[in-house]
Amino acid sequence: MNMAELLEQIISDLGQEIALIGDDIDERYFVDWSRENPCKPDVILRPACSTDVSIILKHCHTAGQVVVTQGGMTGLVGGATPRPGEWVISMERMKGVTELDMDSMTMTTLAGTPLEELQNVARDAGVMLPLDLGARGSCTIGGNISTNAGGNQVIQYGMTRSLVLGLEAVMADGTIISSKNKLLKNNTGFDLKHLFIGSEGVLGIVTEAVLRLFPAKSSRQSALCALDDFTCVINLLTQLKKNLQVVSSYEVMWENYFRYAINHIEYTRDPFDNQYKYYVLVESEGNDPVIDEELFQSVLFNEIEKGTIKDAMIAQSVKDRNDFWAIRDSVGEMLRLIKDEANFDIGIPLNKTASCIEKIETTLMKKYPGIIYLVFGHLGDGNLHIIAATGKKEDKKDIYDTVYRITGEHDGGIAAEHGIGILKKPWLHLSRSEQEINLMRQLKMTLDPKNILNPGRVI
Numbered sequence: 001m002n003m004a005e006l007l008e009q010i011i012s013d014l015g016q017e018i019a020l021i022g023d024d025i026d027e028r029y030f031v032d033w034s035r036e037n038p039c040k041p042d043v044i045l046r047p048a049c050s051t052d053v054s055i056i057l058k059h060c061h062t063a064g065q066v067v068v069t070q071g072g073m074t075g076l077v078g079g080a081t082p083r084p085g086e087w088v089i090s091m092e093r094m095k096g097v098t099e100l101d102m103d104s105m106t107m108t109t110l111a112g113t114p115l116e117e118l119q120n121v122a123r124d125a126g127v128m129l130p131l132d133l134g135a136r137g138s139c140t141i142g143g144n145i146s147t148n149a150g151g152n153q154v155i156q157y158g159m160t161r162s163l164v165l166g167l168e169a170v171m172a173d174g175t176i177i178s179s180k181n182k183l184l185k186n187n188t189g190f191d192l193k194h195l196f197i198g199s200e201g202v203l204g205i206v207t208e209a210v211l212r213l214f215p216a217k218s219s220r221q222s223a224l225c226a227l228d229d230f231t232c233v234i235n236l237l238t239q240l241k242k243n244l245q246v247v248s249s250y251e252v253m254w255e256n257y258f259r260y261a262i263n264h265i266e267y268t269r270d271p272f273d274n275q276y277k278y279y280v281l282v283e284s285e286g287n288d289p290v291i292d293e294e295l296f297q298s299v300l301f302n303e304i305e306k307g308t309i310k311d312a313m314i315a316q317s318v319k320d321r322n323d324f325w326a327i328r329d330s331v332g333e334m335l336r337l338i339k340d341e342a343n344f345d346i347g348i349p350l351n352k353t354a355s356c357i358e359k360i361e362t363t364l365m366k367k368y369p370g371i372i373y374l375v376f377g378h379l380g381d382g383n384l385h386i387i388a389a390t391g392k393k394e395d396k397k398d399i400y401d402t403v404y405r406i407t408g409e410h411d412g413g414i415a416a417e418h419g420i421g422i423l424k425k426p427w428l429h430l431s432r433s434e435q436e437i438n439l440m441r442q443l444k445m446t447l448d449p450k451n452i453l454n455p456g457r458v459i
């Protein structure tokens with residue numbers, strides 16, 4: 001069957017509006033946020049429900065047509081970027097909350113719904129969906145599930161995996177696996193949802209999900225702390241965990257990242273008079289605004305007196321809080337300013353973070369004087385991001401090799417959050433054994449024997 005016949009069959013089953021071709025294909029489908037290897041696909045298929053996805057995959061499976069699934073395209077590893085010959089299945093029409101169950105504290109949602117919309121629905125209902133990341137306005141819950149996204153509140157609520165109770169997914173041959181489980185405890189056989197969480201769309205297309213909700217906290221305290229010593233950054237985390245009921249965010253920015261944001265991103269501002277080596281955005285939550293505020297302040301003042309913290313700004317308003325987060329979240333804009341950057345998402349054991357980051361910095365600076373080198377991330381989860389750019393595309397491979405080698409020497413992992421996609425595939429073996437990779441391949445061959453779903457990603 002040729003491409004035109006296959007498309008005709010799909011259109012005959014699902015109607016003309018299912019497909020975009022030719023000039024109707026907008027550039028937003030060409031490449032994910034990494035901007036690497038853009039490619040115009042021949043066909044975009046836009047299902048509106050799981051049955052549409054099933055019908056599309058049945059036809060593609062029979063015809064051996066390769067497809068790539070697209071959510072919000074905020075992925076940073078090229079996983080959703082089409083490659084020549086691949087058709088795109090865009091989840092953009094599969095939007096909306098299908099059920100809000102306040103007794104079970106669950107929200108059931110279609111996979112193409114942007115994360116921020118789900119956060120808002122939860123907030124309006126007086127509850128909280130704790131998944132949060134800088135790309136919240138564009139990324140979709142299906143993409144979050146497929147990449148097992150982390151984000152800003154993992155320290156308290158875990159990764160996306162821990163927030164998903166039930167899932168519906170469509171297999172490569174079109175079979176719908178529907179398990180919209182709401183039970184917290186369910187040991188009835190294999191928990192199949194985990195096949196699809198974090199497997200980056202290579203084992204199935206996620207179409208719907210049941211997410212856990214949490215009681216909204218009535219108070220939130222935020223502070224931007226300035227420190228001069230990395231041991232103090234670790235000690236502060238330990239003290240906060242010990243003395244506060246909940247530490248919901250612990251985001252560290254090295255001076256190089258903080259300064260770059262202040263100097264280049266228009267809407268950021270430095271609230272301090274002096275410059276420091278590290279800046280930590282700390283947040284805590286509770287249910288008694290007065291008591292929580294007092295406790296938060298006293299814990300921070302104590303750490304200032306001990307000399308752990310050199311200076312601190314405690315948010316007095318939502319605006320203050322947003323100003324602090326604007327610095328941390330400005331990475332999206334930075335990635336648009338910096339050319340040909342290598343973009344890292346490494347996991348490092350906390351006790352080895354200082355030596356690892358120092359070695360990476362000295363090695364890169366020596367090799368590439370003048371390199372842009374920015375470090376920041378979710379230190380409370382042992383996860384740091386590095387942006388490194390010389391402005392020359394040809395330096396990127398060596399920069400990746402260098403950083404991953406040093407990360408490996410410090411018992412770290414090459415992908416804490418963003419996944420492997422296509423761009424990180426050459427280094428997967430540094431974090432996973434041959435046996436593990438072989439098992440991943442066997443799973444892929446069993447579930448997608450014709451290799452039509454996101455081929456070439458991850459493994």
Ligand SMILES: Cc1cc2nc3c(=O)[nH]c(=O)nc-3n(C[C@H](O)[C@H](O)[C@H](O)COP(=O)(O)OP(=O)(O)OC[C@H]3O[C@@H](n4cnc5c(N)ncnc54)[C@H](O)[C@@H]3O)c2cc1C
Binds near residue numbers: 148201206331332
């Ligand atoms: C500014 C910025 C900040 C970010 N911060 C974080 C962060 O803090 N933590 C973090 O973890 N990530 C972060 N990311 C990365 C990115 O936002 C996440 O990986 C996000 O989960 C991707 O969602 P998406 O809908 O954009 O997926 P896409 O980019 O569209 O796709 C990502 C992968 O998932 C697959 N996929 C998408 N939808 C489905 C589906 N329904 N079924 C099966 N497979 C699917 C795609 O094929 C692809 O392999 C950030 C990105 C940016 C640009």
